[in-house]
Amino acid sequence: MPDKIHLENILFLDIETVPEKSSFDQLDETTKELWAHKSQYQRKNDTTAEEFYERAGIWAEFGKIICISVGYFTFQKEMRSFRITTFHGEEATLLQEFKEVLDEHFNHTKHVLCAHNGKEFDFPYIARRMIIHGISLPHKLDLFGKKPWEVPHIDTMELWKFGDYKHYTSLKLMAHVLGIPSPKEDIDGSMVRVVYYEENNLERIVTYCELDVLTTAQVYLRLRNQNLLTDQEVKNIVYE
Template identity: 65%
Template sequence: MIHKIDMHHILFLDIETVPQYASFEELDEADQELYSDKTKYQRKEDFTPQEFYERAGIWAEFGKIVCISVGYFAYTSDTQFRTKSFVGDEREILIEFSQLLKEHFSSRQHLLCAHNGKEFDFPYIARRMIILGMDLPEKLNLFGKKPWEVPHLDTMELWKFGDYKHFTSLKLLTRVLGIPSPKDDISGDQVRDVYYKENDIKRISDYCEKDVVAIAQIFLKLRNQPILSDDQIISK
């Protein structure tokens, strides 16, 4: 089935998120209590809410998007994979991303693809849009859709081959498939410090784009096709 999909119809994407504030103390009292309740199960007795706040970016209720990187196979005579990143104010990031979907990836045949996207990227973007009072693009609005109508691909789900309990990180999957690792600079748990302490959004967007390329490479491997060479990858 995966071989029947036209690769030019897929928008590959990855997001980077951070806590809404640099520190737990910047939350008002009500939000501190809500965060404490939200994370009680994950923290157990090992961490206080303050100590656990560095992970707040993984929840859309307490985090925000600082980068969305996308990539697609261009309609060219030779194979080209083009990438682009949206950074800056979160609302502007989401507006630009939504506009891209509406203008270029809104047809019935178009699909979105991410690694663990069904559990993280897709719902996170949708939740942040709702929180910010924005209309959902059709590709993220799943209300009333049957499972086979959902226009989302997930490379982690594809790798599961029906095994529901199997989690494989992007770093591990690229390793076993012989794909150059995208984790050669920073890792996801370092994004918060790079954003708040180093104020280096370019470093974050470069990291995010590498993940997008890795997702596309995995997709090619799953189709038993050659992976992209460096000269086939073009960043806008």
């Protein structure tokens, strides 16, 4: 376990994504064909590309990020606190704002990013969407030429695998088995598209994303065998 990393040098994060368009029929013909080809191995024989499009948010080529929540620890006179910030709105704008935070506040060698399943999803997804929008990659997401041990990323799911690369464990399951109090989420990942496009309720998604950041930080504390945030510390979280 990376217990030598100071907690205040870790930026915990989570993203929420949706299909880039609200419906399949809004795509141009080329994109429809490319989507059909991309998804053909995931679709069941009786599922059309149009029906499967509701899952397009999983792929950075066909989806978009609607919010990025980040959290970090601060320590003052041995008092621990946790702060959370969310970037949301137009994708290009929120990506630029997130990049500025990395460039200005988390740009030293000592700084690392942490997410659950981040190496398979969050980190590459953000990087791909930045490239699509013509945004230069911040140092923490530019992995070109880096050796595995030089990559400044922590993945709580990877830590839980202990070398078992076939094993997938959701954040919710990890929190449960590690005895972490479950946040009162009123949606799950499968509902994000509907809440965004049909209910037009981004605020509800932001709350869900922020709770996942908190849970990721709590899981990481447990993996380091450190005290969880207390109920009072959770109540005192600063939302910026």
